[in-house]
Amino acid sequence: MPLTPAIEEPQIHESAQGPRVTPAASRTAQTPRPVPGPRPAAVPRPGRPGPARPAPPAQRAPQATPGPVPAAPAAVPTTPSVSAAVPQIQLIPASAEGALDAAEEAVDLLLDTGRAPGDILVLTSGDPHPWAAHELSFGEAAYWALHDAGDDVFYADAAQAQRAAGRPVVVFAANGGSVDTVAQALPVALTRAGALLIVCGDSQQINSVLGAGV
Numbered sequence: 001m002p003l004t005p006a007i008e009e010p011q012i013h014e015s016a017q018g019p020r021v022t023p024a025a026s027r028t029a030q031t032p033r034p035v036p037g038p039r040p041a042a043v044p045r046p047g048r049p050g051p052a053r054p055a056p057p058a059q060r061a062p063q064a065t066p067g068p069v070p071a072a073p074a075a076v077p078t079t080p081s082v083s084a085a086v087p088q089i090q091l092i093p094a095s096a097e098g099a100l101d102a103a104e105e106a107v108d109l110l111l112d113t114g115r116a117p118g119d120i121l122v123l124t125s126g127d128p129h130p131w132a133a134h135e136l137s138f139g140e141a142a143y144w145a146l147h148d149a150g151d152d153v154f155y156a157d158a159a160q161a162q163r164a165a166g167r168p169v170v171v172f173a174a175n176g177g178s179v180d181t182v183a184q185a186l187p188v189a190l191t192r193a194g195a196l197l198i199v200c201g202d203s204q205q206i207n208s209v210l211g212a213g214v
Helices: 099-112 130-136 140-149 179-192 203-210
Strands: 088-093 120-124 154-157 167-173 193-201
Touching: 088 203, 099 120, 099 167, 099 193, 120 179, 130 140, 130 154, 140 154, 167 179, 179 193, 179 203, 193 203
Parallel strands: 088 193, 120 154, 120 167, 167 193
Antiparallel strands: none
């Protein structure tokens, strides 16, 4: 049987092939850039006003021609009021046995509120204050030297009130003595007080001496 010659298929060489085309799926498409346009106007933040227009320059006022300075008016002398000359009176009810303790509490309160110790004089109508008795043991000269120094609270007997100098505050303790002693010592204590007289004692007895207005 005769053999039929095989038909050779034409071979396509690489040089005959066209350019290779990469599939579209394998490429990443580039996003086109937007075309720059005009920027929108800036929106002011809430609560912050936009820039204010500058105010027009202020007009200068014409300068006044300096004239003669008027003389200061003369000070008018004032007469001190009667209430400023009379010290205030404060009554602390206490028995004769407790009058000295009440006076000590009053002194402590005065010092705590800013009163200087040299502003306070304490007078007693009965037994002398322990401090006064102690200082008198060194002699009257040393005792009154402390009074003249005026840098501490001074304690004295009511009978010595005439010799004691006045101070802004006088504390009078009616801690005993006769009614006449208290009646004579209280007016003297009032004259020694510059601003305040504190009386520690029986209310009825004190009011009968100084008046019902105490």
